[in-house]
Amino acid sequence: MHSGGEFSDAITDINVTPLVDIILVVLIIFMATAPLIHRRAINVDVPAAAHQETAEIEALEVVYSDKREIFLAGRKVDRKALAETLAGMRRANPNLRVMVSGDRRVSYGEMVELLDIVRGAGIRKASLEVRAR
Secondary structure (H helix, E strand, O other), X not given: OOOOOOXXXXXXXXXXXXXXXXXXXXXXXXXXXXXXXXXXXXXXOOOEEOOOOOOOOOOEEEEEOOOOOEEEOOEEEOHHHHXXXXXXXXXXXXXXXXXXXXXXXXXXXXXXXXXHHHHHOOOOEEEEOOEEO
């Protein structure tokens, strides 16, 4: 029998299941919002188009800013490094897709030069990003 003043078998376990659940939910939220936050890091005024397709697949992003700077996946690169990096990534993934974004103040000739670098690296699935009018 147990007397009123005795403490036998105290609970010493800590249930970590709720903690793990909360951590997983927070991780999922961060994973879902990270691309949105990253996308706003480079300010590019993309031209508008009346007819555009919505990209449903993952694509590597190449951005050409109004300051004539090239960014590959958010990292500033020069033209030579862009070509070398894209060629290496294409060797690793032959189905690599690239989304090219250019500021509206960048000339057509400069965008063609950038696309030429992308195509010269062996990328055959390249597209231009536009925003809806």
